[in-house]
Amino acid sequence: MDKRYKHIELFAGCGGMSLGLDAAGFDLYFANELSPMAGETFAFNILDEDLNKKAEQGEVAGKVKWINSNFAENDLSSRLRENPFLAKNGPFSDISTLQDIKGKLLIGDIDDLLIFLNGKPDIVQQIREDSIDLLSGGPPCQSFSLAGRRQKNDHKNQLPLSFAKIAGLIRPKVVLLENVKGITSPFIEEGNKYYAWLEVSKAFVLEGFVPVCMMLNSKYFGVAQNRPRFILFAFRHDVFLELLNKYKSNVLLEFSAQFYQKVVENKDKLEEITVKDFSYTDIESAPELFDGVILPKIRNNQGQFVSANEAIGDIRRTNITYSGSKVTRGYGHNLNETFKYKKSGDFEIKNHDPRKHTFDVKARFRFYQVINEFQNGLKKGAVDLFTGKPVSAETSEKLMAEFQNYSLYFKQNGDEVYKIPRNIEEVKKLVESIPTKKHSQRALFEYEPAPAQLTIPDDICHYHMETLRTMTVREMARFQSFPDWFEFRSKVTTGGESRKFEVPQYTQVGNAVPPLLALQLGEVVYSLLTE
Structure with missing residues (x-):
């Protein structure tokens, strides 16, 4: 050029x-x-x-x-x-x-x-x-x-x-x-x-x-x-x-x-x-x-669309430090090659700190992950079950057959555990104990591109069962095609009256x-x- x-x-x-x-x-x-x-x-x-x-x-x-x-x-x-x-x-x-x-x-x-x-x-x-x-x-x-x-x-x-x-x-x-x-x-x-x-x-x-x-x-x-x-x-x-x-x-x-x-x-x-x-x-x-x-x-x-798994699968864990030199293949590597790091040496991948969640939030996230796998209209039945809408006996039976293929996230004897529910009543009891007003929440589809609504960090959770959390700023940035060396600054998130004028990291990524x-x-x- x-x-x-x-x-x-x-x-x-x-x-x-x-x-x-x-x-x-x-x-x-x-x-x-x-x-x-x-x-x-x-x-x-x-x-x-x-x-x-x-x-x-x-x-x-x-x-x-x-x-x-x-x-x-x-x-x-x-x-x-x-x-x-x-x-x-x-x-x-x-x-x-x-x-x-x-x-x-x-x-x-x-x-x-x-x-x-x-x-x-x-x-x-x-x-x-x-x-x-x-x-x-x-x-x-x-x-x-x-x-x-x-x-x-x-x-x-x-x-x-x-x-x-x-x-x-x-x-x-x-x-x-x-x-x-x-x-x-x-x-x-x-x-x-x-x-x-x-x-x-x-x-x-x-x-x-x-x-x-x-x-x-x-x-x-x-x-x-x-x-x-x-x-x-x-x-x-x-x-x-x-x-x-x-x-x-x-x-x-x-x-x-x-x-x-x-x-x-x-x-x-x-x-x-x-x-x-x-x-x-x-x-x-x-x-x-x-x-x-x-x-x-x-x-x-x-x-040929780039999926969520391709975009962030290589940085799924947040308890380790990633460096640019270790991203040697796939989508992340392509971004780093397309938008070259202009400073000398290697770089540490920043903005990858996870947000902390209560049991209720993690249990909801696991529920969203599981129902993403449901076919033949059963996902709607599962959403109705979660939101307290009437579900017919026939649909309940079909839902239970599906739930028995997956582990949900339960509290048992003071511990948080994954387990397959025994019956539909156990599923109902679980969802009744973890209500939310945020009905826009959902899990990523592992093999599809991420959705566009990424400015609100609480709305989307990870697709992997061992990762019951929302996206980090870095994962959001991957979806938006930012290279890994691009570091987001200022506050991570905000709330209250400050929302009217503050533009924290999550919003910066989502608006870009x-x-x-x-x-x-x-x-x-x-x-x-x-x-």
Whole structure:
């Protein structure tokens, strides 16, 4: 790879997108992230700066700057634990020139970054002259609408517009937006139906970009997770025209060109442009279009998806220390080879500390593991039994026949033991003694990719009978395709009122763009830019 392109990352999180794009050939020009907790992880892995160590030594950050803060630059400890929503009106700011921005991670609200850029046309011009190739990010936009009120009391629903406006300011050649599948579901506002993905597409057209939209799933790209995601490529109009000239018969580009023209011609009546005028390409219904030309190339088809066992089976035990040099095969090894460790020597695999569980929790986890094996609709009967719903005598008999093939987790004479239940009444007595309100809990399927819902650590338990616990941060990171050297920083988890603004390790992992997916999206953009 001879040429390297320039990349700006908004909504950077802990660094999953940036890690993948770096491997695809993009150098980070600057990044922006709201949360200082996620920013600490980003700085440690992407910028090689240990903010916690600097805070302990009373030093200031070198590669991380705060757009606004209530704390001075030399009070790094307080900055790392600051509520970012209260930092907006803080009296301290670290940025005033391009040198304060270039190569840095900027902690703070994207709207404050936009205000700064709007007030510094000379800096914007310098950034334009540096010719940014790619602007990427994943803003929350489930209820975003250009035509409607955009629920102005919800700050998050303004963020896509800020993202688009920054694109309009700095004029990158390509924009890459990642979001959850929910962006494609309609929402109702003042009696009208809106589609956030369509509204966001219009917003980028208004800034001079032509969108190409897709719905894909990370499991098709080698990630050990069933993770549907909406992706938007938006090409600056002049760049798009070059692509259209090169790929004259490409239906995706032609369709996007028509949509762009319609939005431009109907700026004053955007509400009349509906889903009938534009659509996204779904990998489930049109896999042939994911060929690596405009859309990323499918790497794993049905029967080739990476399973939970392949992803984390080699690090199942948590009472030993693993080193990178010992991961010599399989999925973990492939990740470590794809995203190379840039420091000399070996590394210890961190973030693999298990959470402690009571007997009740472990007994529930074993129950979930066992019923994952049930066939012919019996799993539903087992769930009904667990939740106290009526179960017929016939179903109870069939359930007992299944339970006699597995050991459940019991308390016996003061000890915790595995044993095969003697009858259905013993199973009923067990489940009645371990009730829970968390009916979203379940066990991983050993030979299937992990589910997408990994931000809440209590929801998913391990698939192995000797491992009655939730996932460690490291296992979650494996599912998300992070290499083993990537270390997650700040608090492991949080709760209470702190949930509203803290982004602990589990949330950092769950919210991240899988680096392996980012790599393959980046490779497509790299190829198009090179051509």
